[in-house]
Amino acid sequence: MKLGALGLPPYQTFSLEDLEDATNNFDTTAFIGEGSQGQMYRGRLRDGTFVAIRCLKMKKSHSTQSFMHHVELFSKLRCRHLASALGHCFECYLDDSSVSRIFLIFEYIPNGTLRSWISEGHSERSLTWPQRISAAIGIAKGIQFLHTGIVPGVYSNNLKITDILMxxxxVAKISSYNLPLLSESAGKVGHRTSALPKDLSNSSRVNYEDKVDVYDFGxxxxEMILGRPSKxxxxxxILENQLQVVVATDDATRRSIADPAIQTSCSDQSLKTMMEIxxxxxxxxxxxxxxxxxxLWNLQFAAQVQGAWCGDSRSTSPCESPFQSADLLIPFH
Structure with missing residues (x-):
């Protein structure tokens, strides 16, 4: 029932012919981009559904059976705040039937990255403060699902604002996460730990791997608060130190460093809460x-005080609430 509520078709195994048909034989016009986690294509299935297809070339010889536990995990990645899994396809060598390429099929998210709605000068489509709080809640829910909604949890996801699609x-959706299958295809093993001190022991790194995603969320x-990227x-x-100083000051000082696009549409308490977290x-x-x-608790508190402020404010600033009722509850998907 939960999966049906997401409006997604059942997870399935696709044939290579299905994907070739969806992408016009992987035509260059269907190509989206390429990174450490393979090539990405945009496709349209025969039923009209648009999908994002990630193509992974395997560096070692593996049987299809050796990947099935990875695929089982991948098939569970279905959450309102993830670019959810729709299916997979194995392409095998003819001589020994080992896997040469794996295709992972995701729902297609059409509305650009979160950064394009905040930091790239698109003033005509800059998110309001309530919309930014809602997006932050969505990202945190997606992280929570990756950590606790599936077993084993998926940690150290190297989250960037360009990985958040609208x-x-x-609705904010995380489009890139640390699947072991993706690490294997790139010839890498292990998690990114740059958000952890170098002097931590290996056991401590495992204990704090959830805090890597918390740092990346920060x-x-x-960027959502200040409206400008960190290089x-x-x-x-440097920006965090500035934020730490102004949190303890007055309302006007806090607003002065916030993104000009939201300075007049946020309540002091919600802005302060967001800065503190x-x-x-x-x-x-x-x-x-x-x-x-x-x-999540702090973000939802910021949403509630913002909603109350909007109800009481006589300002003509943008104050429409984008929150769903579920956004004001801490969900365990």
């Missing part, structure tokens, strides 16, 4: 960073 209803939240880890630290997510000691559940 659907036609401006970087995304920083480097050092740049993030952002600063905590970016703490250098992973033990001091909040849990995803703590992040």
């Amino acid at each position: 659907d036609q209803n401006l 970087v995304i939240l920083l 480097s880890r050092n740049g993030v630290q 952002c600063v905590r997510c970016l703490l250098m000691d992973p033990a001091e960073r909040p849990s995803v559940e703590d992040v």
Whole structure:
């Protein structure tokens, strides 16, 4: 019932012919881009459904059976705030039947990245403050699902604001996550740990791997609040220090460093709450960073006080609420 509520078709195994038909034989016009996790294509299935297809070339010889536990995990990646899994396809060598390529099929998210709605000068489509809070809640819910909604959980997802896609209803969806299958295809093993101190032991790194995603979420939240990207880890630290200083000051000072597009449409309490949780997510000691559940609670508090402020405010600033009733509850998908 939950899967049906997402409006997604059942997970299935596709044939290579299905995908060739959907992409006009992987024509260059269907090509979206290429990264460390394979080539991406946009396709249209025979029933009219648009999909995103990730093509992975395998570096070692494996049987289809050796990948089935990966595929089982992939098939469970269905959540309102993820670019959800729709199916897979194995292409095998004719001589030994080992897998040469794997295709992972995702729902297609049509409305661009979160950054394009915040930091790239598109003032005519800049998200309002309530919409930014809603997007932040959605991202946090997606992270929570990756950590706790499937077994084993998926951690250290190297989340970037360009990995957050907006659907036609401006619902935020995480489009890239740390699947072991993707690491194997790239010849890599293990998680990214740049958001953890270098002197941590291996056991401590495992204990704090959920806090890597919390740090990355803080970087995304920083851009959502300030309206400008951070070019480097050092740049993030400089902006975080500025934020930490102004959190303890007055309303006018806090608003002065926020994105000009939202300065008049946010309540002081919601802005302060968002700044506080952002600063905590970016703490250098992973033990001091909040849990995803703590992040969600604070974001939902910011949403509630913003909603109350909009109800009481006589301002003509954008104050429409994009929140679904589910956004004001902490969900365990």
